[in-house]
Amino acid sequence: xxxxxxxxxxKCTGCGVCVIKCPTQAVALVxxxxxxxxxxxxxxxxxxxxxxxxxxIRCPFEIILVEPEVGK
Amino acid sequence: MSEQSWLASxxxxxxxxxxxxxxxxxxxxxxxxxxxxxxxxxxxxxxxxGESCDGLYLVKSGQVRLFKSSPEGREIVLxxxxxxxxxxxAPAFDGGxxxxxxxxLEAATVYIVPRQxxxxxxxxxxxxxxxxxxxxxxxxxxxxxxxxLSFRSVASRLAKLLLELAVAEERVAPIPRLTQDExxxxxxxxxxxxxxxxxxxxxxxxxxxxxxxxxxxxxEMLRKML
Numbered sequence: 356x357x358x359x360x361x362x363x364x365x366k367c368t369g370c371g372v373c374v375i376k377c378p379t380q381a382v383a384l385v386x387x388x389x390x391x392x393x394x395x396x397x398x399x400x401x402x403x404x405x406x407x408x409x410x411x412i413r414c415p416f417e418i419i420l421v422e423p424e425v426g427k
Numbered sequence: 428m429s430e431q432s433w434l435a436s437x438x439x440x441x442x443x444x445x446x447x448x449x450x451x452x453x454x455x456x457x458x459x460x461x462x463x464x465x466x467x468x469x470x471x472x473x474x475x476x477g478e479s480c481d482g483l484y485l486v487k488s489g490q491v492r493l494f495k496s497s498p499e500g501r502e503i504v505l506x507x508x509x510x511x512x513x514x515x516x517a518p519a520f521d522g523g524x525x526x527x528x529x530x531x532l533e534a535a536t537v538y539i540v541p542r543q544x545x546x547x548x549x550x551x552x553x554x555x556x557x558x559x560x561x562x563x564x565x566x567x568x569x570x571x572x573x574x575x576l577s578f579r580s581v582a583s584r585l586a587k588l589l590l591e592l593a594v595a596e597e598r599v600a601p602i603p604r605l606t607q608d609e610x611x612x613x614x615x616x617x618x619x620x621x622x623x624x625x626x627x628x629x630x631x632x633x634x635x636x637x638x639x640x641x642x643x644x645x646x647e648m649l650r651k652m653l
Contacts, residue, residue: 359604359639399638401607405618415604416641420593 358397359415360404364388366411373403373412434459440538443511444485454548463539467531476528480518482541486510489535493527495570497578505573507532517563517570519545526570576615579653582624584614586652589634593643628652 358381369387381397382389389411391397401414437459441447447455464487467473473491474481484491486508493506493514505527508514518525519542549555575584588610592603605613611621625641628634633648634641643649 397638404606404608413606414639415606415609416636416639417602417604418589418592418594418641419602419643420595420646421642421644422595 358391358394358399359417360391360397360399361413361415362389362391363411363413366409368409368411370408372406372408376402376406378402437462437538440485440487444513446483446513450548458540458544458548461541461544463541464536465539466536467534469531469533471531473529473531473535473537474515474525476526477524480515480522480525480542482539483516483519483545484508484514484529485538485540486512486514487536487538490532491529491535491537492532493529495527495574495577501578503573503577505570517566520559521563521567523563523567526567572615580624581614581616581620582627583652584616585610585621585624586628586633586649588614589628589641589643590646590649590653593641593646 360382362382367388369384369389371384371389373382373389374384378400379393379396379398381391381393382403383392384390385392389403399414404412404414434456438455441450441455441459441462447458450458462485463481465473467489473484476495488510491508491512491514492504493508494502494504496502506512506514514529515525515527517523519540522542546556549559575587579587592605594600594602596602607618607621607625611618614621616624625634625636628649629636631648633643633645633652635644636642
C-alpha cells in the first residue's frame, strides 16, 4: 500500500532526523529536503511525524467505514 | 401583599436579570404576572435530565445545583446557580429536553418563565428566534463535550469520533484524514494515549489498522463502547 505521508518542503529544514530514524529507509533527503522515496517500503509507523521538531511531517489516517455485506 | 406590590416586586426582580433588563414596562408587568413560583427543600429534585422543559428558571433565593449523571451514577456539577442566576436556558428556547438535572443545594425558591412567555418576547424579531436556537444548540453541544470528557474513557471518546467520521469508500463524501495529534485534540487527549487507544480498539476487533487506513469493521462494537 502506497504511503500518504505528507512532507512540507517549506517547513522541512533538511535536518535528516527522519532519514536516520526511519526503520524502513523509506525517506531520504533530496535537494536538502525530506522526501518519501520508497513509498511502498513505508510501514506507516508514524515515527517520522513524532520525531520532526519542525512540524513538517503529517501522517494522516483515512477513516473508512466497512459496511457489512448484505445477507451476512 | 397587595396585587400591585406583588407584581412590583416581581418586576423589580426581573429587572435584575440580564434577559429582562431592557423590557418595556408593559411587557415586564406581563412577564411578571405569568411567572410561576416554586419552592424546594434542600436536596429536593427540581427537574431531571431528559424530561421536557417548563421554561426558563430564575433563582429568587437559595442555590441550585445543575449536574449530569453517568450511567454508573457518577455526577459532575456544571453550575451552582445563585440568586439572580438563570438556568435551563437552552431548552427554554429550543424546546428540547432538559440537558441536565437540577436539585436545590439549599432551600430555594425559583421563578419559571413559561416557554411561551419567553418566545412571545421574540415575536417582533424573527431573526432572534433563529439566533437563540443556534446559541442553544451550541450550549447543548458544549454540555455534551463536558459530559464526554468527564465520564468517557479516551477509547470510548475515540470510538465515538470514529463512528461520527467514518465514511464508506464507495460513498461520494470525501474520506476524512486525521493525524493522531488531530484525533487527540478532538477527543481531549494526547497523541500517545490516542495511539494506545487505537491499538486497544484494534484488539477488540472493532477496527483494523492497515497502513494509513483505519477500517471500522464492526461499528456495532464501537457503539457498545459509548
